[in-house]
Amino acid sequence: xxxxxxxxxxxxxxxxxxxxxxxxxxxxxxxxxxxxxxxxxxxxxxxxxxxxxxxxxxxxxxxxxxxxxxxxxxxxxxxxxxxxxxxxxxxxxxxxxxxxxxxxxxxxxxxxxxxxxxxxxxxxxxxxxxxxxxxxxxxxxxxxxxxxxxxxxxxxxxxxxxxxxxxxxxxxxxxxxxxxxxxxxxxxxxxxxxxxxxxxxxxxxxxxxxxxxxxxxxxxxxxxxxxxxxxxxxxxxxxxxxxxxxxxxxxxxxxxxxxxxxxxxxxxxxxxxxxxxxxxxxxxxxxxxxxxxxxxxxxxxxxxxxxxxxxxxxxxxxxxxxxxxxxxxxxxxxxxxxxxxxxxxxxxxxxxxxxxxxxxxxxxxxxxxxxxxxxxxxxxxxxxxxxxxxxxxxxxxxxxxxxxxxxxxxxxxxxxxxxxxxxxxxxxxxxxxxxxxxxxxxxxxxxxxxxxxxxxxxxxxxxxxxxxxxxxxxxxxxxxxxxxxxxxxxxxxxxxxxxxxxx
Amino acid sequence: xxxxxxxxxxxxxxxxxxxxxxxxxxxxxxxxxxxxxxxxxxxxxxxxxxxxxxxxxxxxxxxxxxxxxxxxxxxxxxxxxxxxxxxxxxxxxxxxxxxxxxxxxxxxxxxxxxxxxxxxxxxxxxxxxxxxxxxxxxxxxxxxxxxxxxxxxxxxxxxxxxxxxxxxxxxxxxxxxxxxxxxxxxxxxxxxxxxxxxxxxxxxxxxxxxxxxxxxxxxxxxxxxxxxxxxxxxxxxxxxxxxxxxxxxxxxxxxxxxxxxxxxxxxxxxxxxxxxxxxxxxxxxxxxxxxxxxxxxxxxxxxxxxxxxxxxxxxx
Ligand SMILES: Nc1ncnc2c1ncn2[C@@H]1O[C@H](COP(=O)(O)OP(=O)(O)OP(=O)(O)O)[C@@H](O)[C@H]1O
Ligand SMILES: [Mg+2]
Numbered sequence: 001x002x003x004x005x006x007x008x009x010x011x012x013x014x015x016x017x018x019x020x021x022x023x024x025x026x027x028x029x030x031x032x033x034x035x036x037x038x039x040x041x042x043x044x045x046x047x048x049x050x051x052x053x054x055x056x057x058x059x060x061x062x063x064x065x066x067x068x069x070x071x072x073x074x075x076x077x078x079x080x081x082x083x084x085x086x087x088x089x090x091x092x093x094x095x096x097x098x099x100x101x102x103x104x105x106x107x108x109x110x111x112x113x114x115x116x117x118x119x120x121x122x123x124x125x126x127x128x129x130x131x132x133x134x135x136x137x138x139x140x141x142x143x144x145x146x147x148x149x150x151x152x153x154x155x156x157x158x159x160x161x162x163x164x165x166x167x168x169x170x171x172x173x174x175x176x177x178x179x180x181x182x183x184x185x186x187x188x189x190x191x192x193x194x195x196x197x198x199x200x201x202x203x204x205x206x207x208x209x210x211x212x213x214x215x216x217x218x219x220x221x222x223x224x225x226x227x228x229x230x231x232x233x234x235x236x237x238x239x240x241x242x243x244x245x246x247x248x249x250x251x252x253x254x255x256x257x258x259x260x261x262x263x264x265x266x267x268x269x270x271x272x273x274x275x276x277x278x279x280x281x282x283x284x285x286x287x288x289x290x291x292x293x294x295x296x297x298x299x300x301x302x303x304x305x306x307x308x309x310x311x312x313x314x315x316x317x318x319x320x321x322x323x324x325x326x327x328x329x330x331x332x333x334x335x336x337x338x339x340x341x342x343x344x345x346x347x348x349x350x351x352x353x354x355x356x357x358x359x360x361x362x363x364x365x366x367x368x369x370x371x372x373x374x375x376x377x378x379x380x381x382x383x384x385x386x387x388x389x390x391x392x393x394x395x396x397x398x399x400x401x402x403x404x405x406x407x408x409x410x411x412x413x414x415x416x417x418x419x420x421x422x423x424x425x426x427x428x429x430x431x432x433x434x435x436x437x438x439x440x441x442x443x444x445x446x447x448x449x450x451x452x453x454x455x456x457x458x459x460x461x462x463x464x465x466x467x468x469x470x471x472x473x474x475x476x477x478x479x480x481x482x483x484x485x486x487x488x489x490x491x492x493x494x495x496x497x498x499x500x501x502x503x
Numbered sequence: 504x505x506x507x508x509x510x511x512x513x514x515x516x517x518x519x520x521x522x523x524x525x526x527x528x529x530x531x532x533x534x535x536x537x538x539x540x541x542x543x544x545x546x547x548x549x550x551x552x553x554x555x556x557x558x559x560x561x562x563x564x565x566x567x568x569x570x571x572x573x574x575x576x577x578x579x580x581x582x583x584x585x586x587x588x589x590x591x592x593x594x595x596x597x598x599x600x601x602x603x604x605x606x607x608x609x610x611x612x613x614x615x616x617x618x619x620x621x622x623x624x625x626x627x628x629x630x631x632x633x634x635x636x637x638x639x640x641x642x643x644x645x646x647x648x649x650x651x652x653x654x655x656x657x658x659x660x661x662x663x664x665x666x667x668x669x670x671x672x673x674x675x676x677x678x679x680x681x682x683x684x685x686x687x688x689x690x691x692x693x694x695x696x697x698x699x700x701x702x703x704x705x706x707x708x709x710x711x712x713x714x715x716x717x718x719x720x721x722x723x724x725x726x727x728x729x730x731x732x733x734x735x736x737x738x739x740x741x742x743x744x745x746x747x748x749x750x751x752x753x754x755x756x757x758x759x760x761x762x763x764x765x766x767x768x769x770x771x772x773x774x775x776x777x778x779x780x781x782x783x784x785x786x787x788x789x790x791x792x793x794x795x796x797x798x799x800x801x802x803x804x805x806x807x808x809x810x811x812x813x814x815x816x817x818x819x
Contacts, residue, residue, distance in 0.1 A: 052690060052817065071817075076692040088687035090680055091809065101680055102691035104673040 003028045003190045004049070004159055009058035011044055011214075013397065016388055018044040019055070020214040024192075026159070031181050031191045033201040033222070035234055036211035037429040038401025039387050042194045043085050045211070046163050049192075050082040051075035062159075076102070081157025083148045085164050085194075085400050085427070086338060091137040095119070095130055099151045122153050127176040138264040141168045141335050141423075142289035142455065149177065160184060162193040164400070166200060167426045168335070170288050170455040178204040196401075196429050198227040210234050235431040243441050243462060250279030253418050253449035254300070259309030261295050269295040271473040272309070279417070280447040282440060284460035284467035284479075292473040293453045294335065297422045300451070302326035303340070313418065327355045331411035335422035335453070337400075341407045344396035348386070349377035351395050352410050384409030385435075400427045408436060412443065419443070422453040437463045457489070510646045512763055513756075518651060518721050520759030521658050522547065522713035522730075526737035527744070527751040528665050529709025533579075535669065535746055536702035537682035537810045540582055541597025543710045544734025545604020546575040550711025551718040552608045552622065555725045556615040559627045564719060568654070571715035572708040578604055579707020583700040590814035601734070609727050622725040629723035630654060630716075652720045654712070661709070665748040678702065682808030685815035695815050710734065736788065743792035746808065758788040 002025035011019040018041045026032050034042050047053035049060065051072040060067045062078050069075050075082070089098050100115045116132040123130055128146045136144060145168045152160055166174045174197075181204050185191055195201060201208050202222060209219040210233045218233055231239055254277040263269035270292045277283045285293050298304035300311055302323040310319045313329055326332070332355075334340035342351050353363045353373055363373065377391040384405045386398070395403060404427055411419060421440070425433040440450055440463055454460055460467045460481070467479040469492050477492045526543050533540045540546075554571035558564055582600055585591045616622040630652035639649040648659075669675040677698065680688040685695045713733070718725050736758055744751035761784035769777050 050690070072690050073692045073694070082690065084690060088684070088690045090683045090687060092683050092806070093676075093679065097676055101676055101688075102693070104676070108672050108674065110671060110673055110676060 001028075002026055003063060005061040006045070006049065007059045007061065009045060009048055009055050009060075011041075011048060011053065011055050017214045019048070019058075022058070022211070022214070022216045024209050024216065024219065026190045026192055027207070028190045029185050029188050030206040031185050031193065031204055033205035033208040034192060034194045034211065035196070035198075035201060035208060035230060037235055038405070038427075038432055039399040040211040040234075040429075041214040042211055043163055043399060044214075046082065046084075046161055046192070046194065049075065050080055050084075050161060052084075076157075079158035081152050081155050081160050083152050083160075083162040083165055085167075087141075087144050087148060089136045089144055089147060091135070093136065094132065095134050095136065095139075095147050096132040098136060098147060099132075099154050103155045118154065119150060122150050126150075126153065126180050128173070134265065140290050140294045142170070142173070145169060146173070149180070153180070157189075159190045160192070162191070164194050164196070164427060166195055166197065168289070168423060168455065171457060172288065174200065196427070196433070198230060198430070201230065202227055212236075231430060235429070239430050239434050243437055245282065245441055245444070245463060245465060247280060247445055249281050249465070250447050252276045253279050253314060254451065255310075255312045256296075256300070257310050257312075259296070259299065259306050259311065261292075261299055261304065261306040263292075263295055269473050270299075270306070273470075273473070273475055274309075275468055275475065277418070277449045277451055279449050280444050281466070282444050282450045282452060282464045284464035285451065285453045285470060286455070286457050286460050286467050286479075287470040287476065289455045291470045293455075293470055294422065296470070297332075297334070297420055297451070297453050300326075300420055301330070301332045301334075329416060329418070331414050331416045331419040333408055333411050333419070333421040333424050335426065337403050337407050337427075338396070342395045342403055345394050347392050347394055348381065348398070348406060349374050349391035351406065352377045352380050352391075352413075355410065356414055380409045380413055381406070383413075385432075401429055401432060404428055405432060408439070412439065416448070418449045418451070420451045420453075423455065424452060425454075425456070425459060433459075506643070510643055512767070513760065514647045514650060516759035516763045517647060517756055518655060518759070519762055520755035520757075521655050522716045522721065523733050523737050523740065523758060524658055524752055524755040525661065525713035525716065526710040526734060527740045527755060528661055528748050529706035529713070530737055530741045531669075531744070531746050531748055531751060532665065532678070532702045532709070533706030534741055534811055535678050535682045535808055536699045537685060537808055537813065537815070538583070538586060538699050538703050539593045539597060539812045540579065540600075540703060540706055541594060541738060542578065542582055542600030542604060542707075542734075543737050544730055544732070545601040545608070546578050546707050546710040547714035547717070547730045547734045548605050548608035549578055549611075550575040550714030551729055552611045552615070552714075552725055553711075554715035555622060555627065555718040556611065558629075558719060559615075559622065559625060562628050564628060564630060567719055568712060568715050571711040573711075575711025575714065576704050576708040579704045579710070580700075582707070583703035586814065587696050587699045587703060590816060593812050593814075605730075612725050612727065623727075624724070626724065627719075630720035652716075654716045654720050658716075662748050662752050669748065679808070681815075682810055685810050685813075686817075689815070689817055699815075710737075713737075732785065736785065739789060739792070742807070743796050745796070745806075754788065754792055757791060758784055761787045 004026040006024045009019050009022045022045060036042050048055045051069045051074050060069055067078055096112050096115045096119060099119055119132040128150055130143060130146050130150060149165060166177060181191055205222045207219060208222050210217050210230060257274045259270055259273045261270040285296060295304055299306045302321050305320050310317055338344050374391050381389045381391060386402050386405045408424060425436050428436060444450060464481055469476045479489055526547055530540060530543060550571035553574040554567040557570045558567040578600060582596055585596045586593045612622045616625055632650050632652050635649040639645040669678060677693050681693055681695045681698050689695050714730060717729050740751050740754040744754055765780040765783045769780055
């Protein structure tokens with residue numbers, strides 16, 4: 001007997017149909033996976049259920065009666081707890097304050113110590129490392145995701161909705177999240193979760209619904225369906241899995257030597273890190289998130305200062321150079337696409353100009369050449385298949401995955417010899433992920449040097465020539481994807497744990 | 504200068520700064536919720552003139568204070584309606600409210616006096632210092648802190664309570680949340696715009712109370728220049744205090760001190776023209792605060808509420 005029944009949910013945004021007559025039933029004690037390409041309408045459906053968005057048509061039934069959900073307050077009152085795709089956190093508040101907000105109980109004076117204790121308890125029980133007294137602005141995206149997860153547990157909602165909770169988590173954390181979902185389901189909670197990873201669907205869910213172009217194209221019992229079937233249903237064709245990456249490498253492009261730095265909390269983040277990236281090489285930086293990967297990318301791109309060591313690009317010292325200088329010499333795909341990567345309220349067209357001062361780009365004169373900007377943006381949108389394709393839309397109206405396509409397209413089209421990419425396929429559907437991988441490999445064939453920071457080891461193994469594993473700010477080992485066997489990788493990663501204070 | 508003169512000087516500085524502190528605290532509450540209210544100057548003037556008129560007719564100081572808060576609160580409600588509910592530009596509306604508020608106060612001052620004439624030059628009952636036994640005997644500080652009028656004592660309470668409210672209570676957490684990330688606050692079930700409206704009105708009430716302290720205690724009476732830019736100083740103080748009530752207190756006393764000092768310099772006679780001296784408190788306060796803030800922001804992250812000045816609308 002389903003607890004939540006969504007019937008015929010329809011939602012338009014202007015001319016775009018985001019949800020068309022979608023019906024989904026959620027059963028207590030079960031995990032229901034929601035799958036679909038970027039822009040398929042998953043987040044829209046979730047926003048409707050959580051009261052952030054009004055459907056044009058359809059009904060939601062909870063516990064057998066019609067639930068009128070007109071605001072998040074209504075949803076919360078119905079026992080719905082939501083983890084949104086884009087974090088709902090307060091940078092200037094502590095982790096504890098972020099988590100307790102909305103379930104403080106009756107006492108007027110906050111009892112933060114109790115909250116901290118409860119968070120520590122949850123964090124130990126569920127293997128989600130966070131420091132309750134840290135400020136959100138000091139945390140990496142992965143740690144912020146853990147805060148969101150702990151908040152869901154803390155608020156004890158009966159109906160739990162998670163929009164891409166695993167996008168920024170490492171393999172171990174994904175594993176523990178899976179355990180969490182299963183045990184919550186065993187307690188009788190009703191769970192809906194969105195992911196792009198088929199193996200997560202197969203491992204964690206009881207039922208799976210696939211959306212395509214805003215429609216429900218099939219709901220299945222997970223144990224009665226094969227991952228390939230789901231993939232084909234989702235994207236309409238088979239997605240290749242192997243990519244050829246062998247080709248000769250050129251001279252050294254990027255050289256990092258004995259680099260040391262502190263993180264936002266003033267603790268050591270990098271210790272004497274040295275490596276090189278050659279032209280045509282894709283170098284992966286992996287390891288458990290929060291071990292210096294973010295800081296490394298930020299230092300190379302001029303957004304964070306190192307304490308000692310050097311970064312040289314083609315023999316030129318660019319250590320701690322200004323971001324505006326760096327923008328002219330390398331492409332950068334940051335891990336937080338709406339914070340650092342894109343300006344949400346600006347149109348797609350203007351977002352594509354943000355880092356280019358090139359001639360004839362439309363932004364090289366006093367006056368913006370809006371025609372040229374739009375034209376170039378249209379090309380970029382078409383090449384990287386951003387949908388919807390109207391260059392005048394504000395960036396925040398795109399689905400998360402489409403924002404990522406726009407961002408990658410912008411940085412790649414800058415035509416730099418070096419690209420730094422942090423979590424480049426975070427939030428992308430399987431087909432788009434494949435496209436990005438293929439794109440990076442194509443670029444490397446053209447002798448572009450690429451540094452990819454990713455928590456997704458499978459991704460790194462697929463496309464990289466070499467992979468560095470960072471652990472507590474040091475290079476714990478180097479992996480050669482072709483020769484290193486899985487058990488050796490396992491050993492390298494095993495026993496490695498993020499320092500909870502260094503996150 | 505001997506100690507007695509110094510204490511009395513600081514005591515007057517405190518009294519002089521009280522109206523500013525009250526307005527600053529009000530603005531801190533409003534801005535923490537994400538709304539800028541530039542109309543303080545006008546709201547203080549409305550508070551001052553209505554309080555004075557009420558006391559003139561009723562002889563009730565308490566009623567005067569109450570009415571000043573209601574009158575300024577109503578003006579703030581207009582601001583809240585236009586900016587929070589209707590989503591209009593907060594800077595623009597704020598400036599309109601200053602000019603309109605000042606003009607309205609001036610008009611009321613011309614009409615509310617005896618038989619429809621001006622209030623200017625009229626005298627009424629007013630607050631005078633009440634010495635608090637025991638506490639006022641504390642050397643130096645006692646005479647400064649505990650030989651003041653009742654509104655100053657109320658101000659102490661307001662500062663401490665506001666600080667406690669913002670940093671220690673559940674509602675204070677909600678206040679910070681709606682100013683920092685209204686969308687997240689909405690998603691977590693807070694009624695963002697309702698709360699913003701309430702804090703805008705509350706801020707106005709405190710500004711009105713500040714005005715009433717001017718006309719009923721610090722310099723009893725009404726004149727068109729009574730508020731004299733204190734509303735603007737309060738707005739600057741909000742920023743320099745880093746939206747922190749306790750630090751605002753020190754900024755306000757600083758301003759009070761400088762204004763008393765220039766007053767004494769004028770009386771003692773000095774080489775500088777009085778107009779120049781009159782400018783000094785504003786200038787010096789800003790300079791000191793800039794230096795302090797600059798020095799401090801290097802070590803700490805102090806900043807405006809992230810969503811300050813932006814109307815919040817949930818997407819359809
Ligand atoms: N606020 C909005 N205004 C206009 N269009 C919107 C808005 N939100 C979403 N859309 C559009 O609705 C469609 C569905 O978006 P949605 O965010 O639900 O996709 P999604 O399945 O969550 O994709 P992703 O995997 O990339 O997160 C997209 O075409 C998107 O551009
Ligand atoms: Mg989405």
